[in-house]
Amino acid sequence: MDALVIGLDEVGRGDVAVAGGKGANLGDLLRRGFPVPPGFVVTAQSCRRFFERLNLDPDLKKIGAAPEEKDFCAGVRTRIDGADFPPELAADLMKYWDLLLDRRGREVLVAVRSSATAEDLGDASFAGQHETYYYVTRDNLTVMVKRCWSSLFSPEAVSYRTTQGLGHEAVFMAVVVQEMIPAEVSGVTFTANPVTGDGGEIVTEASWGLGAAIVDGRVTPDHYVLKRLGFTLKEKRISEKRFMVPPHPAPGTTRRLDPVPHWKRHRPTLTIEQVRQVAEWSVKAEEHFGGPQDVEWAMAEDRFYMLQSRPITVLGREEIGKGLQGRWVIFKPIVENFTDPLTPLTQDILLLEAPLGFKVIRGWVYTNFNLIKALLPFRAKDENLARMLTEMGDKAPDLPLHPLKLPGFLILLLGFWLMTAVFLARTRRLPDDFMDGYRDLCRQVTEDPAYGPAAAMRRLWSSTWKRFLDPAGYMVVLINLSSARYMIGREILRKLLKLWAPDLGDEAVALLCAGSSGVLSAEMGRGICRLAQAARNNPAVRAVLEKYKPDHLLAALNNEPEAQEFLAQLAGFLAVNGHRALKELELKSVRWEEDPTPVLGMIRNYLLAEVDPEDHEREIARTRARLEESLRERLRKRPLEKALGLRWRVLKYVADRTKYFTKMRENSRFYHIMGYGVVRRKILKVEADLLQRGKLKCKDDIFFLRLDEIAQLKADELGWLDVEDRIRERRLEHIRLSKITPPRAIGLKIGPQAEASPAQPDDPRVLRGQAASPGRYEGTAHVILDPSLDLELKPGEILVAPYTDPAWTPLFLTAGAAVVEVGSYLSHAGTVAREFGMPCVVDVADCTKRLHTGHHLIVNGDEGWVRIAGEDQAR
Amino acid sequence: MSVLLFLPVFSLGMVIGFELIAAGHGFIDLGYTLKTAWPRLFFKILIWTGLAASIALLAGPVYRTALAAGLAAAVVNHLGVFALNRFVLGRKRDFTDV
Numbered sequence: 001m002d003a004l005v006i007g008l009d010e011v012g013r014g015d016v017a018v019a020g021g022k023g024a025n026l027g028d029l030l031r032r033g034f035p036v037p038p039g040f041v042v043t044a045q046s047c048r049r050f051f052e053r054l055n056l057d058p059d060l061k062k063i064g065a066a067p068e069e070k071d072f073c074a075g076v077r078t079r080i081d082g083a084d085f086p087p088e089l090a091a092d093l094m095k096y097w098d099l100l101l102d103r104r105g106r107e108v109l110v111a112v113r114s115s116a117t118a119e120d121l122g123d124a125s126f127a128g129q130h131e132t133y134y135y136v137t138r139d140n141l142t143v144m145v146k147r148c149w150s151s152l153f154s155p156e157a158v159s160y161r162t163t164q165g166l167g168h169e170a171v172f173m174a175v176v177v178q179e180m181i182p183a184e185v186s187g188v189t190f191t192a193n194p195v196t197g198d199g200g201e202i203v204t205e206a207s208w209g210l211g212a213a214i215v216d217g218r219v220t221p222d223h224y225v226l227k228r229l230g231f232t233l234k235e236k237r238i239s240e241k242r243f244m245v246p247p248h249p250a251p252g253t254t255r256r257l258d259p260v261p262h263w264k265r266h267r268p269t270l271t272i273e274q275v276r277q278v279a280e281w282s283v284k285a286e287e288h289f290g291g292p293q294d295v296e297w298a299m300a301e302d303r304f305y306m307l308q309s310r311p312i313t314v315l316g317r318e319e320i321g322k323g324l325q326g327r328w329v330i331f332k333p334i335v336e337n338f339t340d341p342l343t344p345l346t347q348d349i350l351l352l353e354a355p356l357g358f359k360v361i362r363g364w365v366y367t368n369f370n371l372i373k374a375l376l377p378f379r380a381k382d383e384n385l386a387r388m389l390t391e392m393g394d395k396a397p398d399l400p401l402h403p404l405k406l407p408g409f410l411i412l413l414l415g416f417w418l419m420t421a422v423f424l425a426r427t428r429r430l431p432d433d434f435m436d437g438y439r440d441l442c443r444q445v446t447e448d449p450a451y452g453p454a455a456a457m458r459r460l461w462s463s464t465w466k467r468f469l470d471p472a473g474y475m476v477v478l479i480n481l482s483s484a485r486y487m488i489g490r491e492i493l494r495k496l497l498k499l500w501a502p503d504l505g506d507e508a509v510a511l512l513c514a515g516s517s518g519v520l521s522a523e524m525g526r527g528i529c530r531l532a533q534a535a536r537n538n539p540a541v542r543a544v545l546e547k548y549k550p551d552h553l554l555a556a557l558n559n560e561p562e563a564q565e566f567l568a569q570l571a572g573f574l575a576v577n578g579h580r581a582l583k584e585l586e587l588k589s590v591r592w593e594e595d596p597t598p599v600l601g602m603i604r605n606y607l608l609a610e611v612d613p614e615d616h617e618r619e620i621a622r623t624r625a626r627l628e629e630s631l632r633e634r635l636r637k638r639p640l641e642k643a644l645g646l647r648w649r650v651l652k653y654v655a656d657r658t659k660y661f662t663k664m665r666e667n668s669r670f671y672h673i674m675g676y677g678v679v680r681r682k683i684l685k686v687e688a689d690l691l692q693r694g695k696l697k698c699k700d701d702i703f704f705l706r707l708d709e710i711a712q713l714k715a716d717e718l719g720w721l722d723v724e725d726r727i728r729e730r731r732l733e734h735i736r737l738s739k740i741t742p743p744r745a746i747g748l749k750i751g752p753q754a755e756a757s758p759a760q761p762d763d764p765r766v767l768r769g770q771a772a773s774p775g776r777y778e779g780t781a782h783v784i785l786d787p788s789l790d791l792e793l794k795p796g797e798i799l800v801a802p803y804t805d806p807a808w809t810p811l812f813l814t815a816g817a818a819v820v821e822v823g824s825y826l827s828h829a830g831t832v833a834r835e836f837g838m839p840c841v842v843d844v845a846d847c848t849k850r851l852h853t854g855h856h857l858i859v860n861g862d863e864g865w866v867r868i869a870g871e872d873q874a875r
Numbered sequence: 876m877s878v879l880l881f882l883p884v885f886s887l888g889m890v891i892g893f894e895l896i897a898a899g900h901g902f903i904d905l906g907y908t909l910k911t912a913w914p915r916l917f918f919k920i921l922i923w924t925g926l927a928a929s930i931a932l933l934a935g936p937v938y939r940t941a942l943a944a945g946l947a948a949a950v951v952n953h954l955g956v957f958a959l960n961r962f963v964l965g966r967k968r969d970f971t972d973v
Contacts, residue, residue: 419956421890425897426904437907452972466961472904686973707971714973 004046005092007099008039008178018043020115020174025289025309032288034281035305038103039110039178040096044117046089047149047172054083060168073153080150085142093145093177097138100179108179109248110136112144114151115174134180134210134245141177147721148175154725181305182247183298185269186211187221189282192292194312194739199292201234202226202279206269208260209244211296211307218257218698218731219243222268224275228283231276240265240551243699247300257698266549277304285309320362320737321746327382328359328366328746329389335364336827336842337805338583341737343703344730345710346587349679352454353462363734364742377401377409383750390744391770391824391843420482426472427482427664432518435473438671442678453682454707460675476672483665487826489513489658496654500647501634507774507862508631510834511624512655516663520670521806522835524577528599528810529614531573532606534566541566542607550601557600570596579677582787582807587680588703592807598787602810605793617813620837666831669806686710695720704730741802741822741846763867767851769819769844771864772830777817777839778869781855783848787811798859800851804829812836817859819866821847833861841866881941887930888945889952894923896953 011019011027019027019041030036051057059076100108112133133144151157152173161168187206192199205221219242225235242265243257270278281304282295289309296308321328334342341363342350350365351358357368373385379402380388388399445451445459461477472479494509501508535541540562548556557563578593592599635641635648687702695713696702697720702710704727712718744750782797787808793799799815801808803822812818812832820829823842833840839861847866851857856870898919905912927946931939 418952419959421893422896422900422953422956425894426900428897430904431908433908434904454972466957468957469903471906472900707973710973711971 002045003043004049004089005096006041006043007096008036008041008176011041017117018045018174020044020117020176022113022115022308023174023176024115026176026178029285029288029306029309034285034288035303037178037181037305037307038100039176040093040099041115042089042093042145042175042177044172044174046086047174050080050083050086050089050146050149051172053086054079056080073158076153077150080153081143081146083146085146090142093141094138096177097141104179109134109182110141110177111180112136112141112148113176113178114148115176117172117174135248136177136180145175145177149173151725178307180247181298181300181307183210183300183305184208184247185274186296186298186307187269187278189278189295189297190292190312191279191282191286191295192312193225194294200228202228202231202282204270204275204278206278207241207244208264208269209246209258211245211298218245218700222270224270226275226279231279233272233275236268238266238268241269262552265551274299281306282309317740317743320364320740320743324361324746327369327748328361329369329372329386329748330742330744331358331365331367332390332824332827334585335742336803336823336829337585338803339741339822340583340586341734341742342586343588343734344706345683345703346585348707349453349457349587350585352457361746362737362742366746369745369748375409375412377405379405382748386745386748386750390750423472423475423478424482424485427479429660430472432663432667434471435476435479435667435671437471437473438476439674441474442674446678446681451682453679453686456682457675457679460678461672476668476675480665480668480672483661483668486513486658486661486665489654489661493651493654493658496647496651497631500638500651501631504627504631504634507837508627510774511620511627511837512651513658513662514835514837515621515624516659518667519663519835520667521809521832522666524580524670524806525809525813526614527573527577528602529606529813531566531569531599532603534569535603535607538562538566545600545604545607550597550604553600553604554596570599573599579674580807582805584673584676584805584807587676587683588700591677591680593677598807601787605810606814617836623837662831673806686714690714697724701727704734765868767819767844767847767866767868769841769847769864769866770823770825771861772820772823772825772827772842773818773833773838773840773861775817775837775839775861777859777861779816779857779859781819781851781853781857783851783853784811785848798857800847800853801829802848803827804832812838817857817861819844819847819851819857819859821845880938884930884934884938884941885945885948888927888942889949890945891923891927891942892946892949893953895920895927895946896949898923 006019008023008027009030011024012031013024013028015027016024018024023041026036026039027041030038056076056079059079097110100110133147136144152171153168158168161171185206185208187204188211189202189204191202193201193203202225204224204226206224207219207221220239221241222239223235223237224233226232227234241260244260246258278295278297281297282293285295285306286293289311292312293309294312295306298305298307342360342365343363347360347363351360357371359366359368367389369382369386369389372389373382376385378385378399380399384399442460445456451459467474490509490513493512497504497508535545540560541557544556544560544563545553557567574593574596578596579591581589581591582598583589584591631651632648635651638647641647683702687696687699690696690702690710690713691699695718705713705723709718709723709726713723777798779796779798780794781800782793783800784793785802793811793814795814796816797814799811799818801818801820804811804818804820805828808828809832813836815838817838818829818833818840820827820840820842821844823829825842827842829840829842839859841859841861841864844866851866851868855868858867858869860866898916901912901916901919902909905916927942930942934942
């Protein structure tokens, strides 16, 4: 076929060489009666003629051998973008444009998409080739077509072809031009569950406006799951849809995201009939293509349009790290706080000065197993060693020592002691408030424009230990590491209790080591309780909290004259704790001081629960007092104890020292997150500047760029169109990876997480994990995936979560027990559960999928398992 | 004096040296509350200095040498660690900032 432009309805599945894969598919669907928006295709032949006219071949032959390939590709792209558009092709384009105009009866906007002509070019999504340009007008159509062609020579596409051994001279691109539907609602539908691969479920996600917002991960869409049989509704989750990509851009603005009116944010985007309609068309597409499909669609004026259909890619854990050399184990201290992959900017910042042996793999931080194995003095199977590293349990490792490795290890320990002895001595006994000065340091760095985000990170996290005159209170990260001494205290306490009071279980150690005052994260929880109490005592505030959902509360309270005192208290709370956030190690996470909605939600939760969480703490204190009395009774039976009381003094001393270091660990975390919040403020300043200059179009896009890319944007070396693709690809990847829990190890296998309990051999209703806080509890499960969306945990319910971090602490005050998917004994969940004296089991694989809200559970925090005992009343 | 006795005394000297240095740093660490903290810091320095002086007085000249060597080594080690952190491990690697 020699035509330069053809109608979309003139191509079919066999015309990939002319219209590209995308074009051929869409044409085929259109011919078979699917509601595909009308359009036309700029054929691959047009692209070839254009490249021939430019005589690109001699230049293309040099790619791969060019010393600076990136610059060379930029040169090729500049030639393409700057060349005159062939007049005959322009005339053809306008002819087809006029056909669209006639059909619609008014001016139209179009969407322009690259359509690769060969499988060798790879899936466009992963070869860095551009996906879709929106809002294209008649005037800039030719520019966008050239842009699609020049994307063949983006660094990612060139690198992909070079790696695959493909030439660059015979590569051409078709371009699909379709009417842009002024969508009121858009979405994606998967004809099989994209996470589990279950073909019995049809999953639809929908939001207001154009679908770009969902596909790029810029909004949290409504989520609907239908059973394939009968299309009955299985699950429905209506989210708060704050932003939308409008069907028409506002004049005089380059902004791509508009706020959704408040009244619309919580409204369901689809009726059940519409969900079924979407599902029916998607299943038809599946039948047509012969496999599960990922269908992009839009609705306008009550009409359904299919925009794209492609095979679903189910990303499994085994895909992570595929082809990677070496052996890696997940770095638990980060992933147990939240399981999502880090955004690219967070990766750059967090690992600015990471020591040897750390690597980011698809957004998760891993450590080099071979390096660790070489340094540790154990003689153990690799899988046992790896399990020990990934479980980070409470007890000392039960692994035999390797005599030949011992001398090297001792030398290493000696070196470590020489490096840290003074610091360990400095921090052995300091008052509770010794880190308070760090707040002033944060303020100084915030106000000093000489500090960019990276420099701020350096000053606040890593450089303080290189400054002779910095007080120890500034060295918050080092303090966090050095407070691991509490593990020694616990081990000593355990051994002493085994010797002197063997009938007391592990809960005795937990109780003796808990209950310090001045733990800032616990104080934060108490602060929320006090706010709830203040609200309870103020009828007007109470009425507002009971009436409105969390995201409307601040506005409602601001309009309530009686709420001023409460708001002042809230401001005081935020002045101390405002730097906290859910998923606080991710720089993209909004801090409470920017949006206190999660805090107001927690206050509301306590109010509606009609319970005083301080009762819980008082009960724990009473239990601790009873335990101490019981322990003293046992000790008094020992020789000389009545006269000297030596054993009790030793136990108290060890317990006090352990409590000191535990508190130090928690408090240092509070402060280093404060420093992290400063880094986020610096980034937001840069983002505001780039948005204002039109270098970025949407909020939060900056987190999907690397530091050097942001620097190039600021210096005008890159523009929005240069980074739009990569932001999109990275957002897509982030969405995919956020749906899975990362593998614990790459390049080596780890066995089952826990030994089967002899009492529960192979019972399918039993989920095994790691014991993190002792005790047994029976109650109703409440699965919470995101506390910003779901905060209503009833008193005594069992919290089931993918992970927890300090922002989840207030939920622990009302929970009866906790079951966490990713965690360790030392994680936040374990630490807080022990502090509150409630059973907790962590590292329970897929618990948020296998357990449902309403399940009746038995939680055994002593042996580390959870049993589904039945179904309670469904919620 | 045999090596077997020199080493423990030398090590003890290092430990005392580290404690004295830490106590000296205490004036910076507790600078915000020096008005109330200084007696405790002063007492700490007194105790460790007293311990070192007692060992030096009671032990023979050879042990004094070992102790003094340990104290000096502690100071050298501390300055060396600082220099290592500052100028080698923590040298200003090129990083992009924005």
